[in-house]
Amino acid sequence: MKISSRELKKRAKQKLQGNYGLCVGVQLIINAIISIVLVIMLFAGLIAGILGSGSIYGLRGNMAEYIIFIAIVVVSMILMVVLVSLFTPGTLKIYLNISENKPVHISDLLYGFKNKPHKFIGLNLIIFLIAMVWSIPYYVVLVVAGITNYIPIMIVLLIITYLLLLIGVTITSLYVAQSAFIFVEAPDKGIFRCLKESVEMMKGHKGSLFYINLSFMGLVLLGYCSFGIAYLWIMPYMYATLTEYYNELKPKLIPNPEVYLCDSSYESLKNQEF
Amino acid sequence: MDQDNQMNLDNPSTYQPPLKDKQNNMALASLIMGIIGIVTSCCCFGGLIFGSLGIVFALLSKTKDRFEGNAVAGLITSIIGLVFTVIVFILLVGTGLLDELAAGGAF
Numbered sequence: 001m002k003i004s005s006r007e008l009k010k011r012a013k014q015k016l017q018g019n020y021g022l023c024v025g026v027q028l029i030i031n032a033i034i035s036i037v038l039v040i041m042l043f044a045g046l047i048a049g050i051l052g053s054g055s056i057y058g059l060r061g062n063m064a065e066y067i068i069f070i071a072i073v074v075v076s077m078i079l080m081v082v083l084v085s086l087f088t089p090g091t092l093k094i095y096l097n098i099s100e101n102k103p104v105h106i107s108d109l110l111y112g113f114k115n116k117p118h119k120f121i122g123l124n125l126i127i128f129l130i131a132m133v134w135s136i137p138y139y140v141v142l143v144v145a146g147i148t149n150y151i152p153i154m155i156v157l158l159i160i161t162y163l164l165l166l167i168g169v170t171i172t173s174l175y176v177a178q179s180a181f182i183f184v185e186a187p188d189k190g191i192f193r194c195l196k197e198s199v200e201m202m203k204g205h206k207g208s209l210f211y212i213n214l215s216f217m218g219l220v221l222l223g224y225c226s227f228g229i230a231y232l233w234i235m236p237y238m239y240a241t242l243t244e245y246y247n248e249l250k251p252k253l254i255p256n257p258e259v260y261l262c263d264s265s266y267e268s269l270k271n272q273e274f
Numbered sequence: 275m276d277q278d279n280q281m282n283l284d285n286p287s288t289y290q291p292p293l294k295d296k297q298n299n300m301a302l303a304s305l306i307m308g309i310i311g312i313v314t315s316c317c318c319f320g321g322l323i324f325g326s327l328g329i330v331f332a333l334l335s336k337t338k339d340r341f342e343g344n345a346v347a348g349l350i351t352s353i354i355g356l357v358f359t360v361i362v363f364i365l366l367v368g369t370g371l372l373d374e375l376a377a378g379g380a381f
Binding site for chain 2 (some may be wrong): 010013014016017020219222223225226227229230233234237
C-alpha cells in the first residue's frame with residue numbers, strides 16, 4: 001500500500017467533519033443497549049445468588065447455585081456476541097457511506113438486523129472460535145499446572161503458551177480484519193469466501209494494519225483518563241480510519257468494463273455504424 | 275461574448291468575497307474543555323476528564339497539515355489542566371489529606 005497511515009488519518013478526520021453528531025449518537029446508542037443488557041444480566045446474577053443461599057457472595061453456595069451463575073455468564077456472553085455481531089455491520093455501513101460521501105441515516109445502524117443477520121452472527125462466531133483455538137494450549141497447561149501445584153517448568157510453559165495465545169489471536173485478527181467490510185458490501189457472499197478474501201487482501205499488509213492499530217494507543221489511554229467519555233469521539237475516528245484503510249486496500253473495480261475494453265482508436269470509431 | 279463578459283464584470287452581484295475557512299467546532303470544543311479543565315483541576319477527576327477530552331478534541335480537529343489557533347490554545351490549556359491535576363493529586367497524597375477526605379472530611 002502506497003499511502004501512509006498519517007494520510008489515512010487525515011482523510012478520516014476530514015470525512016468525519018460535520019458527521020460527528022451522527023457517529024457519536026450511534027456509539028451512544030450501541031453502548032447504551034449493551035450496558036442495559038449487561039446490567040440486566042448482573043441483576044439476574046445477583047438475584048440468583050440471593051435466592052440461592054441468602055447471601056450475595058454465595059461463599060457457601062451449592063452446586064445448583066454455581067450452575068445458575070455459570071449459565072448466566074454464558075448467556076450474557078452469547079448475548080454480547082449476538083448484539084455486537086448485529087450492530088457492527090450497521091456501524092461499518094455508516095462509515096462506508098461517510099467514506100464514499102453518500103448520505104448517511106441513523107437507520108443504517110439496523111443494517112445487520114435487516115440483511116441476513118444469521119450470517120453476520122455466523123461470521124463473528126467463526127472468528128471467535130478461531131481465536132478460542134489459540135487459547136486451548138494455554139488452558140491445558142493451566143489445568144496441568146494447577147494439578148502439579150505450579151512447579152517452575154509449568155510456569156515457564158504457562159508464559160510461553162500465553163505469548164502464543166497473544167500472538168496467535170493478533171495475527172488471526174489481522175488476517176480476518178477486512179471480512180466484516182467485505183460482508184457489509186456484499187451480504188450475498190458466503191462466510192468462508194469473505195474470510196478467504198480478507199486473508200488474500202491482508203497478505204503483505206498485516207504490518208501496516210498493526211501499526212495503525214498501535215498508533216491509536218495514545219488516544220485509547222486518553223479515553224481511559226476521561227473515564228470512557230472520550231471514546232464517543234475516539235471510536236468513530238478509529239472506525240473511519242479503518243474504513244479508509246479498507247477502501248485503499250480493496251481491489252479497484254472498473255465501473256463499466258465495456259467502456260475501457262472497447263477499441264477507442266480513431267479508425268474504429270470511424271468504422272463504427274451508428 | 276466580449277459584451278457578456280463586460281456586463282458580468284460590471285455587475286456588482288457577481289462579486290464574491292474570498293472564501294474563509296469554516297470554523298472548526300472540534301478546535302473550539304477543545305479550547306472550552308481546556309479552560310474548564312484548568313478551572314476544575316482543583317477537583318482531581320474534573321481536571322483529568324476535561325483535560326483528556328480537550329487533548330482528544332484538539333487532536334481530532336487537525337484536518338490539515340497544522341493545528342488551528344483554537345486547537346493549539348485548547349491543547350495547551352488541556353495540558354496545563356492535566357499538570358495542575360497531577361500537582362493537586364500529589365499535594366493531596368503528600369499532605370495526607372486524601373485519607374482524611376476519604377474518611378469523611380478534611381476540615
